[in-house]
Amino acid sequence: MLLPKSIILINYISFRMQCEMNPAKNCDIINFMDYSIKIGGEAGQGIQTIGDTLSLVFSRSGYHVFTHQDYESRIRGGHNYYQVRVSGNPVMAPKEAIDIIVALDAKSIELDTPKLTGIGQIIYDSSALKQRHDGAQFLDIPFTALALEHGGSKIMANTVATGAVLGMLGIGLDVLLGIIKDTFKKKGEEIIKANSSAAMAGHDYAVKQCIKCAFSAAVEGKPKMLIAGNDAIGFGAVASGCKFYSAYPMTPATSIMLYVASKAKEYGIIVEQAEDEIAAINMALGASFAGVRAMTGSSGGGFALMVEGLSLAAMTETPLVIALAQRPGPATGLPTKTEQADLNFALYTSHGEFPRVIFAPGTPEQAFFLTNKAFELSEKYQIPVLILTDQYLADSQWTFDGFDLTKLKYNDYRLRGEAFSSLAEYKRHAFTESGVTPMAVPGDAKHVVVTDSDEHDEEGHLTEDIDLTLKMADKRLFKKMPQIRAEMEPPALYGNANPDIVLVGWGSTCGVIKETVDALSKTKNIAMLHFSEIYPLPSTKKFNYLGLLKNAKTTICIELNATSQFARLLRTEAGYTFNRLVNKYDGRPFTVEELTGEINALIG
């Protein structure tokens, strides 16, 4: 379904006028589209459905999408929102300014009206909200009445709203109607027809009534993939041959388990919901010991319960991948909000000394490939590997042209079948040049496989012998550590290669720092240094990032925590001290405007 040409033309003219009056806007005709749509309302009202559907329409239409969510720890009520940014250019962070607000509750109007852009519009249903707004930026759309009239059920009010947003943007209905068809395939023709009519009703209404709508969509392109951070970790695990995932549900880690469970049948994976996180990590270690790739995941509180198990993985040299999805603490903290305050916890937790690897992906693509690398390293060196994510990355969706699956690694380092049974003898913890003893699958040969949480001899039996104690510690720690360190990739540089100003971040702040660099690079010699492979700190051989920092005039470490945990790590491990620190610890992610403002204030 196409919009009348005249409307597109009006939209375009109005855009150009706006654009020329506002130098901050990019007026390139192909790529000018960059709109933020915010769907706000109570939990249970269908915010997620509208947001997910719009995102899918945009990504399938070939636009770049970034979405993020803000929700409360409740199933009904409260005030939640889902924000979708759609653009002709790659986008990777939320904006403060909103172009279209879909207000499903009154609080949405109250909170977000000040954030409207010059062309911004608020759509709402006055009969549902029991209030009427007369301002030019308000458009009253009878979502419920249209749903009843055209779909036959008020449930379809969300479909009406989705259609209306597309109408406002000047995007046709073909893609949406296709999605409706897929979604309701099992429910039958009638439901498909009803939903399609509801979508068309919303679309028509917006096209006819939104006289002030000055939005204009970019040219459609090839469909893009749309993926959220936690789904990417789950997909990464599945694509790495993970066969066992045990965990206890905890926001924001649960969605990793849910994704893996959704693939259990197809890939032959056992997903076990453990009675607690202690059981979860110990089950995963049992499965790994028995010969399959295993993973667990939790948030800070649950990971706290896993801490003894983490050192068990280290002592028994049992491969294990752990996802630690951060949320603000201490204790229960803000269960559904975001923070990067568990880096120290991941770095230093557990008793004793042993090697560990910590990754902190900045994008879903990194999350996918770093999960794969986590399995590769954990199997290769028989160590625990942690993947740090957070609520923001977990729930954010990004578009990509695709993932290059040829980059996936799958090496089976286990001794199985013939390879094991043909050995003359076997000692699970035999001393080797590399410190790594091939790990055998118990039962595949006459040799027994023995391991112990106590200090042990080469066979795996407990010992208190002085020489063995030293040699085993050296095997686990000093022999493996340099090799592991050499596997770590240096931070990514974005922007000017000889920058005066360097913005440094790690994990999920990647996108917003990148966009901040874009925003400031017209007037400043600026770059971003982003760390996704955090520990062991990558060596400077491949890329002398410490030299780059030392040569810059201003270096700013940006973290979503109060105590600059990464800056401290860099000082401890590399002796480097940042000039400036930016911290945010209110449980909310940075928007582009907010971070740009912070940086401008610092560098003047």
Added chain:
Amino acid sequence: MPSLDDFSGLKPAWCPGCGNFGILKTFKDAAVELGLEPHQFTIVSGIGQAAKFPHYLKCNTFNGLHGRSLPVATGITLANHSMLVIDVAGDGDCYGEGGNHLMHTIRRNVNIKLFVHDNQIYGLTKGQASPTSMEGMVTKNQPFGVLSEQFNPMAFAVALDCSFVARGFAGDQEHLKMLIKEAVNHKGFTLVDILQPCVSFNKVNTYEWYRQRVYKLGADYNSENRIAAFEKALEWGDKIPIGIIYRNNRLDFEERIPVIKDEPLVRQPFDISKVEKTLKEFY
């Protein structure tokens, strides 16, 4: 056929006269009679005097953390259900630190053979009360005597419809051997609580104390009647029943997981070619 020599391990570091010696010898005898070879089973244990058990024979071994042997055993069983998985724990290990895991492993009915060396005291940490210490028992750490009620593992297990519940006595090795063999041959989770005198720290529940009280359940006892079993499980004091208190034919956990219907998980190869199709689902 395996012989006793196949199972020789490290020299035990238990106190002379410890009830664990009798259990170890009986276990080896049972393994030989069952025709088990060392590589055909895995013993998982936690921490405590009992948990050192697998080091003193020869078999696949995962000696993990205090209280956490059952989750490890669960992971091993789910990854490879063709492997016989045995869990050896103590009363503090399994009924104290690991109580939550016991409850849920019984619920799942994972095919694990659990043997609890129950000496009603903490041996490794030198004589504090355990969950099965009797009320009133005075220790250095319980100077006013044990105030909490004694944990009854038999009644607990019957209440949870555990698929096999038995009690043995370290001082009656022939009877214990029968129980070990019955447990190994039973399909589903089995709990065998083994009364085991601690000669160093438990001056109440001695060999003599147990000998005066234990009696074997006779042929007339129906171990499949859950209500009768619960009554039997409550017996403690002047008379303590040993034998199979309760058993049922619940399906075990592994049988109910479709993914491992045909082949243990560990023998299922990973087919990386499927990933491409999965990637398309994100478009």
